[in-house]
Amino acid sequence: MEAKLGEFDLIWRFFKAGSESMAQTQTDQVLLGIGDDCALLQPDAAQNLAVTSDMLVEGRHFFAGANPEWLGHKALAVNLSDLAAMGAKPVGFTLALALPDANADWLAQFSQGLFRFAQQWQCPLIGGDTTQGPLTICITALGHVPAGAAIKRSGAKVGDDIWVSGTLGDARLALGALRNEWSLSPSGLEAVLPRMHQPEPRIALGLQLRGVASSALDVSDGLLGDLRHILKASQVNAEVLIDQLPTSPTLAEQTESLRRQCAANGGDDYELCFTAPAGKRMEVESLSTTLLPLTRIGSITFTSNGTEPTLMLRDANGNPLAAADSMQLRQSFDHFKSS
Known part of the structure; x- marks a missing residue:
């Protein structure tokens, strides 16, 4: 022994x-x-x-x-x-x-x-x-x-594009399946489990975003909740095209409601959400070709002038989401509020 x-x-x-x-x-x-x-x-x-x-x-x-x-x-x-x-x-x-x-x-x-x-x-x-x-x-x-090159949350400016790396929502999709909140096929679960258990930090992308991104953070507690940290730190408002959030084939084949829920406020994605001036769009698209897919999901619209930032969600047709749907999608994970 x-x-x-x-x-x-x-x-x-x-x-x-x-x-x-x-x-x-x-x-x-x-x-x-x-x-x-x-x-x-x-x-x-x-x-x-x-x-x-x-x-x-x-x-x-x-x-x-x-x-x-x-x-x-x-x-x-x-x-x-x-x-x-x-x-x-x-x-x-x-x-x-x-x-x-x-x-x-x-x-x-x-x-x-x-x-x-x-x-x-x-x-x-x-x-x-x-x-x-x-x-x-x-x-x-x-x-x-x-020195001076760190990408902070406080640098977003009106007119900036909002981008996200990779795909969103697979970790939350896997967690929900393991908790029996919804069902997935064995092959579907096998496809998304690595995103929950073995995330890959986007270090190479972060290094390349120096001098390109105006602000950034990693998506750990849900995209929309985390994006609000950028809006608050930068004192700006934004709009996001909710149906433009990038998803894996497994999540894309789920119902619209489940797809939106997982992509918008599912945690543990560990992708990068960042803003960049519209004039840097070609540079970002080049990184999307050479490193990993990057998707433009919205834009910074106005300054918040010291008030609580607003985040407008729009559907695939550009229409604002209904208030109830919008409110549900804004609920990100909180260690002292979430079960």
């Missing part, structure tokens, strides 16, 4: 080794990684350091008994998605992990998924903490962006 793992045995066995395997990434910026009291970073003087932190709690953000390898991937991916939204390149991350018990099989799978994804983006683990408690995963990711 294998001896019970202690805290430091756990760190050295499952996370120190994985960190050391990425030692080649600890160059000029990461001087000292995991294993000391602090990590030591040395950002370039011409760079800004971007820092973000996200927490995943069992029973709130993922089902009990979820695949630990997928959890390792997702826990880091949701943080790198925040860096992507600001046009920041990943530098490293810390991991705080609360575990009900030190299960070696679970830890082996979790760390495998975590480090496989970290290796993909050359983003080493540089520190963290472990404790006993309800399963909770908290990652803080760091990235760098040239």
Whole structure:
């Protein structure tokens, strides 16, 4: 019978080794990684350091008994998605992990998924903490962006186009099927589950949007709710063509009501929503050809003059949605209001 793992045995066995395997990434910026009291970073003087932190709690953000390898991937991916939204390149991350018990099989799978994804983006683990408690995963990711080049939420201007990357709504479609809110065919569920369990942050796109996008954020709590953060920070109003939101073939074949609901306010998409001047349209379309599909879904209309921003939703014919339909589609996820 294998001896019970202690805290430091756990760190050295499952996370120190994985960190050391990425030692080649600890160059000029990461001087000292995991294993000391602090990590030591040395950002370039011409760079800004971007820092973000996200927490995943069992029973709130993922089902009990979820695949630990997928959890390792997702826990880091949701943080790198925040860096992507600001046009920041990943530098490293810390991991705080609360575990009900030190299960070696679970830890082996979790760390495998975590480090496989970290290796993909050359983003080493540089520190963290472990404790006993309800399963909770908290990652803080760091990235760098040239001074003054970060893409903020507050830069949208009247006349800007509104764009979104990839497709929307598959993660919510998968979640609803797993919760028996609606039914999907086995092949349909298989097609959308990866979007829920293994999201792909749009880091390459974020880097290319420097100097092109006027504002941006990642879509984590639902497109329309997240877009309102841009409108509020930029003090502008907008309109969105609700039936122009890009969807996968699986979601596109659902009813209009379900398609709209998932695409407009489904969470966990981790696509980028951004604004860009109309004069940059050709540059954005070029990125759509070379990187991944980008869809123009609306525009910034007027300044809000210090009042609460308004978001007009229009259907495929350009007509405003009925008030009840519009209100339903604006309800994004809130950790303290949503069940």
